[in-house]
Amino acid sequence: MQFSLEQVLLDFEGAFDCRITLHDPMHLLGGNKELCKLGECRMSHRKTFPTMCGQEEREYCVEHCMFQFNQWVERTHHSLYIMHCRNGFWQLAVPIYRNNIHVLNMFAGVWRRFDDKAKIRRIARMLPVFAEGLIHMLESDVAQNNQPTNTMATRIQAFIGNNYNRLLETRDLAHHLALSVSRTCAVVQEVCHSSFKRLLNLERIRHAKLYLEQTDLRIKEIALLCGFASSEHFVRTFQQYERCPPGRWRNNKENTWNKLN
Numbered sequence: 001m002q003f004s005l006e007q008v009l010l011d012f013e014g015a016f017d018c019r020i021t022l023h024d025p026m027h028l029l030g031g032n033k034e035l036c037k038l039g040e041c042r043m044s045h046r047k048t049f050p051t052m053c054g055q056e057e058r059e060y061c062v063e064h065c066m067f068q069f070n071q072w073v074e075r076t077h078h079s080l081y082i083m084h085c086r087n088g089f090w091q092l093a094v095p096i097y098r099n100n101i102h103v104l105n106m107f108a109g110v111w112r113r114f115d116d117k118a119k120i121r122r123i124a125r126m127l128p129v130f131a132e133g134l135i136h137m138l139e140s141d142v143a144q145n146n147q148p149t150n151t152m153a154t155r156i157q158a159f160i161g162n163n164y165n166r167l168l169e170t171r172d173l174a175h176h177l178a179l180s181v182s183r184t185c186a187v188v189q190e191v192c193h194s195s196f197k198r199l200l201n202l203e204r205i206r207h208a209k210l211y212l213e214q215t216d217l218r219i220k221e222i223a224l225l226c227g228f229a230s231s232e233h234f235v236r237t238f239q240q241y242e243r244c245p246p247g248r249w250r251n252n253k254e255n256t257w258n259k260l261n
Helices: 005-016 058-076 117-145 152-163 170-177 181-192 196-214 219-225 231-242 246-260
Strands: 019-023 081-084 090-098 101-111
Touching: 005 019, 005 117, 019 058, 058 081, 058 101, 058 219, 090 117, 101 117, 152 170, 152 181, 152 196, 170 181, 170 196, 181 196, 196 219, 196 231, 196 246, 219 231, 219 246, 231 246
Parallel strands: none
Antiparallel strands: 019 101, 081 090, 090 101
């Protein structure tokens, strides 16, 4: 490891006098604790700004800074957003892409008023550049430890990993591979030794467990973030694969962690 991601973020904050928050829908950071050891408040506005965001209704925060922002990004594809919430707080936000897939959100702020406009303009100019450099640093580190492959199994797994949080069907993979649906089903079974549905569910459950372990998001919120049509569908699927409901799984993890500490 040639760099500390947390230290890089702290250096940026020190240089521009702002606070960086990250939202990680693909668990590029949160899913690799050895690669990216971040401060415990780094992933949550409510923890990063307890006297500001922490006073707002939780449901509004999640909807505004997570679901609504991701929808804006999908619709407009801007490199920088100026966000304003109903409490009058302002922040800058940058979506980060990897192989044209939206993988990470970086937020800078939060400010009550845009008093120091020169300072905020400096941050607005540098934040997209910093975000782009950050993803290149991460990709370079990963590339040093992984041999590139382009097998059919890798393409299938990559497609599922990049799209697990969408409503996904076999025909979507078939279109990606330029194959018929029936041929796609056969190929997936042949090279991955599993069905498309099972591979998709396993990927969704993997991310759901990271959300359960690393965030205070509620079950219905995690269900939507992981591509399930409803919280009921999520609970049934999770129980099928993990043999316990997600709420109990989270409690068991928390109890185990508390015993270790």
